[in-house]
Amino acid sequence: MSEQRVVLAVSTVIFALRPHPTTGRPTLWLPLVRRIREPYRGQWALPGGPLQPEDDLATSARRTLERTTGLDPHYLEQLYAFGAVDRSACGDGPGSSERVVSVVYWAIIRPDEAARAVDGDNVEWRVADDVVGRPDGDQPEPLAFDHGTVLRYALARLRAKIGYSPIAYAFLTDEFTLAALREVHEAVLQRPLDPANFRRQVLASQAVAPTGRHLTGTSHRPPALYRRVVAIPSADPSRVTAPADPTSPTEPDTEECA
Amino acid sequence: MSEQRVVLAVSTVIFALRPHPTTGRPTLWLPLVRRIREPYRGQWALPGGPLQPEDDLATSARRTLERTTGLDPHYLEQLYAFGAVDRSACGDGPGSSERVVSVVYWAIIRPDEAARAVDGDNVEWRVADDVVGRPDGDQPEPLAFDHGTVLRYALARLRAKIGYSPIAYAFLTDEFTLAALREVHEAVLQRPLDPANFRRQVLASQAVAPTGRHLTGTSHRPPALYRRVVAIPSADPSRVTAPADPTSPTEPDTEECA
DNA sequence: GCAAAAGTGTTTGGATTACACCCATGA
DNA sequence: TCATGGGTGTAATCCAAACACTTTTGC
Numbered sequence: 187m188s189e190q191r192v193v194l195a196v197s198t199v200i201f202a203l204r205p206h207p208t209t210g211r212p213t214l215w216l217p218l219v220r221r222i223r224e225p226y227r228g229q230w231a232l233p234g235g236p237l238q239p240e241d242d243l244a245t246s247a248r249r250t251l252e253r254t255t256g257l258d259p260h261y262l263e264q265l266y267a268f269g270a271v272d273r274s275a276c277g278d279g280p281g282s283s284e285r286v287v288s289v290v291y292w293a294i295i296r297p298d299e300a301a302r303a304v305d306g307d308n309v310e311w312r313v314a315d316d317v318v319g320r321p322d323g324d325q326p327e328p329l330a331f332d333h334g335t336v337l338r339y340a341l342a343r344l345r346a347k348i349g350y351s352p353i354a355y356a357f358l359t360d361e362f363t364l365a366a367l368r369e370v371h372e373a374v375l376q377r378p379l380d381p382a383n384f385r386r387q388v389l390a391s392q393a394v395a396p397t398g399r400h401l402t403g404t405s406h407r408p409p410a411l412y413r414r415v416v417a418i419p420s421a422d423p424s425r426v427t428a429p430a431d432p433t434s435p436t437e438p439d440t441e442e443c444a
Numbered sequence: 445m446s447e448q449r450v451v452l453a454v455s456t457v458i459f460a461l462r463p464h465p466t467t468g469r470p471t472l473w474l475p476l477v478r479r480i481r482e483p484y485r486g487q488w489a490l491p492g493g494p495l496q497p498e499d500d501l502a503t504s505a506r507r508t509l510e511r512t513t514g515l516d517p518h519y520l521e522q523l524y525a526f527g528a529v530d531r532s533a534c535g536d537g538p539g540s541s542e543r544v545v546s547v548v549y550w551a552i553i554r555p556d557e558a559a560r561a562v563d564g565d566n567v568e569w570r571v572a573d574d575v576v577g578r579p580d581g582d583q584p585e586p587l588a589f590d591h592g593t594v595l596r597y598a599l600a601r602l603r604a605k606i607g608y609s610p611i612a613y614a615f616l617t618d619e620f621t622l623a624a625l626r627e628v629h630e631a632v633l634q635r636p637l638d639p640a641n642f643r644r645q646v647l648a649s650q651a652v653a654p655t656g657r658h659l660t661g662t663s664h665r666p667p668a669l670y671r672r673v674v675a676i677p678s679a680d681p682s683r684v685t686a687p688a689d690p691t692s693p694t695e696p697d698t699e700e701c702a
Numbered sequence: 703g704c705a706a707a708a709g710t711g712t713t714t715g716g717a718t719t720a721c722a723c724c725c726a727t728g729a
Numbered sequence: 730t731c732a733t734g735g736g737t738g739t740a741a742t743c744c745a746a747a748c749a750c751t752t753t754t755g756c
Contacts, residue, residue: 192452192497194545239450239543243527266681267525267547269501285497287452289525289545339681365735383719385736390717406733407726423524423597623707641746643709664707665753 192285196246197234197333199265199292199340200257202300203357203373206313212373214314214344216337217255217303218329225274226330230310232337234288247291256304259293261356263421265340266290273332288331292340294356314341315376348374352393355414363401363409364388392416450543454504455492455591457523457550457598458515460558461615461631464571470631472572472602474595475513475561476587483532484588488568490595492546505549514562517551519614521679523598524548531590546589550598552614572599573634606632610651613672621659621667622646650674 199216206213218230235250237243244262251257269287305311318338319326328334348354354370368384388394393416400408457474464471476488493508495501502520509515527545563569576596577584586592606612612628626642646652651674658666677683 192495194450194452237450237527237545240529242529243525243545264524267501267522268681269495269547271498271500287495287501287547289527289547335682335684338684342684363735380720381734382721382736382738387718402727404734405728407735409735423526424593426593426596426600621708638746638748639707640709640711640748645745660754662707663755664705665709665755667708 192287194237195234195286195288196237196243196250197232197288197290197336198247198251198259198262199232199290199337200251200255200259200295201293201314201340201344201357202295202311203297203370204300204311212369214341214373215300215311216314216317217257217309217311218317219254220308220310221330222308229330230312230327231330232290232333233309234290237289243289244291247293251293255309256302257293257295257299259295259299261294261353261418262291263293264289265292265336265343268332268336270332286331288336290336290340292343294353296357296359298359345374352391352414352416352418355393356418358414361397361399361411361413363411364394365409367394367412450545452495453492453544453546454495454501454508455490455546455548455594456505456509456517456520457490457548457595458509458513458517458553459551459572459598459602459615460553460569461555461628462558462569470627472599472631473558473569474572474575475515475567475569476575477512478566478568479588480566487588488570488585489588490548490591491567492548495547501547502549505551509551513567514560515551515553515557517553517557519552519611519676520549521551522547523550523594523601526590526594528590544589546594548594548598550601552611554615554617556617603632610649610672610674610676613651614676616672619655619657619669619671621669622652623667625652625670 202215203212204215205211217233219233221227221229221231233251233254235246235254237246238249241249243264247262248258251259267287267289271285273288274284274286303309303311314337317326317329318334318341329337344353348371354367354374357370358366364385365381367388368379368381371384372379393414394412395415397411397413399411401411402408460473461470462473463469475491477491479485479487479489491509491512493504493512495504496507499507501522505520506516509517525545525547529543531546532542532544561567561569572595575584575587576592576599587595602611606629612625612632615628616624622643623639625646626637626639629642630637651672652670653673655669655671657669659669660666
């Protein structure tokens with residue numbers, strides 16, 4: 187085996203909600219970029235690139251996103267550092283390729299942000315669950331590197347975190363109906379939620395306040411519009427405060443999958 | 445600013461339970477190593493070292509731990525990748541030092557494993573909350589690099605995760621009383637738990653089974669001994685399975701702090 | 703017997719669930 | 730008027746907390 191250098195890259199999984207191509211229901215989509223050099227040339231991969239010495243990790247993620255997809259997500263969180271020694275080697279390719287450790291981030295963008303995205307020859311938006319493959323479906327075309335594993339992990343994190351953190355609001359614009367908020371949860375969790383109970387839970391959480399306005403133009407009773415009144419928490423470790431009050435329980439953390 | 449190279453290192457926060465020096469109650473301890481070179485020479489730091497090209501990230505963490513502290517933890521999980529551009533620069537030191545990105549792991553070891561640990565001039569075990577500093581106490585001697593932030597984050601992760609994952613068993617040997625299991629939770633959460641309710645919750649979780657044996661030599665009723673019958677889950681993203689059954693809710697993931 | 707912790711029982715209140723039912727609008 | 734979701738009410742259920750009480754050992 188030849189001498190290897192370890193190279194650091196930063197990649198990002200970006201989630202957005204768009205109508206499903208067949209059902210029309212809100213569904214998780216994400217952009218992929220086509221690799222234009224070896225290894226895995228021609229295959230689809232997560233947007234990313236090498237870490238520049240002058241960039242922080244999250245800054246690198248944002249900079250690469252802007253350059254490759256034109257996106258600037260307002261929710262961005264570190265997912266995991268992937269560093270298996272053989273993860274950058276093609277199964278049938280040369281075994282002596284450079285070793286790459288990737289720090290992967292995941293992001294959420296609103297529909298209005300996603301609409302501004304470029305969609306050229308080398309960027310393609312796909313339904314997230316079609317990319318990883320359904321349990322009963324055919325195996326999809328594999329992603330470059332271990333990006334299939336990365337995406338599965340990002341989906342698991344998103345689905346876990348929406349249950350205990352107000353990240354669902356990152357998919358929504360300033361004003362929204364409670365039905366729209368419920369559709370975000372339903373799209374992420376892939377299961378219907380009881381509208382009555384969902385409404386009560388959200389209102390009890392004190393996370394939203396009515397704006398007084400209503401959505402018009404529907405063929406039924408005009409739903410009230412709400413706005414978010416809590417911050418979407420940052421998962422940055424530097425924001426970790428002093429030890430919590432020992433008399434109150436701690437909330438779940440961000441980083442992994444049970 | 446001179447040209448910088450990005451170097452990748454792996455460090456580990458290792459937790460063990462030992463009696464508190466004054467109260468005698470089970471308390472979180474961790475080993476620190478003294479830095480023998482610049483930057484931060486002479487200050488205490490988390491055990492770690494540069495990533496070797498032939499090691500996976502977790503392998504690197506284990507190898508460095510063995511070499512510096514003699515420890516081989518049976519629970520090891522990735523915490524976070526720290527990569528701020530200035531994190532390896534001393535506040536009053538030279539500003540042109542090498543840039544280091546650290547992938548940090550955290551680990552749990554049992555008392556019998558911790559007893560085998562070396563405790564030389566350059567390794568010192570400390571009470572975890574004394575290292576980060578109590579809210580009302582004096583500020584402790586700062587750790588090297590951003591390891592104070594790292595440790596605070598690791599403590600937050602441990603305290604969050606013990607609430608929804610059976611990691612408490614990683615602190616215990618094969619046979620244990622339910623009181624010992626409760627003391628693990630109390631030490632981590634820093635608050636007393638109701639023995640009656642705790643017992644019921646643990647038994648209802650189906651995570652333990654009685655061995656039939658009892659602990660003797662106490663000055664009261666001999667408590668029954670139990671053993672763990674569930675696996676301590678690995679947080680490795682490669683273990684993420686196919687999308688869960690959409691009709692059942694998802695459990696919290698591992699990676700972050702609310 | 704007494705102290706101390708093991709272990710059991712009971713009550714309470716809050717949160718979740720399921721589902722019935724009314725409301726307001728466009729067509 | 731009817732269809733469609735918005736929005737409210739309510740009862741059943743589960744779960745966590747608080748705490749009284751009994752049991753079993755060493756001293």
